[in-house]
Amino acid sequence: MTSQAAPIAYLTGEYPRATDTFIQREVAALRAQGQSVETCSVQRTGKAHLVGEEQRAESERTFYVLSAAKSPITLISAVFGALFRSPTRFLRTVLLAIRTAPPGLRNQIYQLFYFLEAAVLATHLRKRGVRHLHNHIAKSSCSVAMLTSELSGIPFSFTLHGPDIFFAPDHWRLDAKIARARFVACISQFCRSQAMAFSHPKHWNKLHIIHCGVDPERYAPGGGASGKQLLFVGRLAPVKGLPILLRSLEQLVQTHPDVHLNVIGDGPGRKALQSQVSSAGLLHHVSFVGYKSQTEVAEALARADMLVLPSFAEGVPVVLMEAMAAQRPVVATHIAGIPELVSDGVSGLLVSPGDVSALATAIDEVLSDPERARSMGIAGRAKVEAAFDIHKEAARLGALLRDGLE
Template sequence: MHIAYLTNQYPHVRHTFIRREIVALENLGVQVSRFSIRDSGGDAVDPADKAEKEKTTALLAAGKGKLLTVGIKTFFKSPLRFLKALTMATKYGRRSDRGVFRHWYYLAEACLLREELQKLGCDHLHVHFATNPAVVAQLCEVLGGPKYSITVHGPEEWDRPEAISLKEKYEGAAFVVSVSDFGRCQVYRWTNLEFWPRVHVVRCGVDEAYLNEAPKPVPDTNRLVLVAGLTEQKGHLMLIQALQKVNEAGQAFEMVFVGDGHLRPILEREVQTRGLSGKITFAGWQSNSQVREHLAKSRALIMPSFAENLPVAMMEALSVGRPVLGTYIAGVPELVENGVTGWVVPAGNIDLTAAAIIKILQTPVANLSEMGKSGAEKVARMHDARVEAAKMKELFSRVLSDQK
């Protein structure tokens, strides 16, 4: 079994769950070839991601000349298939805010991908994210490439379903995987009933580095941590406002933001303006081992997202025995149980977020350790990368068996 994986950017510091899935599949005897639309490996922090860069083919790295050449070659070799793919790309482009020309570019990428997959003898193409990689995968199949499948993460895919031709991508796939029960229902919303049996839940997982180490007791510290890119939907700005209320209530705390992004200058100014300098630290992107160390040294993970599916950082925090403060959105309540593995508050409610943080800081560490232990047990049951990869292998096997 030879499976190709395609994402928009791989490896990527925020997509460790894809690497874990690929590595787990290879440990199960599946041959996996890595492809990405663009090269992002230069920003890799973790040694494992740096190693993945060497195994990954970035389609755009081939250059415009190569893409044009392979496109022309494909047209003369299979004109009918090419014209069908061109019609599809044009149709999608007219709906999209990215336009027709960009979708013709996706067609050129699909031509190159089909050629590469044929050389490697890949049996199936799997895509993470139903955005532009799914367009390339679908066009690749129309051009004569292998069947494709999609893992849907959200929430971006669900923000503009008609504009990115989500229904056509879903229903053109051999199967669609969601990483949460909530996500599966979002796929149901945009597919016909007869397609529903082809929609499955395969959760993102954590690897042996988290699963093989028993959760440690919560340290007697007032340090809290948030692991996420510095983007609007992760809720950093509202968290800073909530932390100001915590500070005004006279509750001591230390917050570490692990991650980076375009909002960093704005957030740094906000911290200074609200008199929280010295209490909130920006750590930037960290390696897997560094993230685990930040979590181990913390009292809890604070995750105030208002647009999400199910953050992998929550799984990682619970795996090391740290309770989580999350929000009542998407798949979060599937993992974070109020009063059992952590707390959940309404997204965007600054007062309730501040009150929950004060409660975390005032709860005895023995109680927090029990919550963390319950969370670690739940992650081991639901988010073992090895178990979830076995589910993916079974889905691939079914598709390949049906093709015989």
């Protein structure tokens, strides 16, 4: 196989985003292995997410479906081109869109939009000679991918993350997507188990464990800071549990008056979180610094003493992999796929979600025992090198892709 003979396309809802750098890493790793990858996105990413040269470069080379569909000529020619090219496929795709639409007029209208987006994307893929379509995030963009595959005859696969899709698998017709996909890359054993729960057993052989990953060499272990520098990296949304961390911090400052938390990320909860910090008298202990590039996150990890992630729901957070690759101990919640990455008491500490006192105690344990913290960091990096190296995981994904291209 040569990359020119078998180009593939990647699709997601918004690309590139500062919060989804794992997709960029995967694309880069596949390209480094000789695979030609066309990147496609339903929506154009906001400028706030283009925080580094890598994001800006990817943005320039990405095909944006909705931007293209805004041209009446492009949209009409894509729809009627698909109809004239194969009336049978066109009808089958329309029926698939109807059958997989959730109940309600609004959802049916959305399904019509997905069909139109699929027509535009199918035209683009055909022009680019794409032979396989891979989707990340199995919600609306995967609906577009499924319809595009039916309309164009190009097979598709997808990476299943969670956790939000597992809250509404019927709405997003996860069963139909698994049934029609050539394979599904599940990011953890937990993720695979949920896919099995919502699909027919005859399709379970399609479900493969392909971890998201990081490049361990990008996160050279640093010396840390004062021993009291905490770091949080993530979207500022309720699911990340940051209010719990701030309440824990109120307890920690009583015994660690010089503790400080840097918050990397942004989102709809920022204003409320800043208000909580002010009300709790933590203004000198918390800094909100917004989105940062991959390079800047790596630099922040080198300066930090630990990473804390108090989430209520997760897949397998890539930021934990980054911290562990940087030999930083982590404190996180014992949910979903996190225990598959973090061994409690070995590479970090895991606590029940929403437990303020347990989180404060765990952080205190790490702050109070530098030698144990160092040992956890070493164990964490070894775990990432063994099971979450992006080059190894992309090679496994590439093998699945090649099975259908050769």
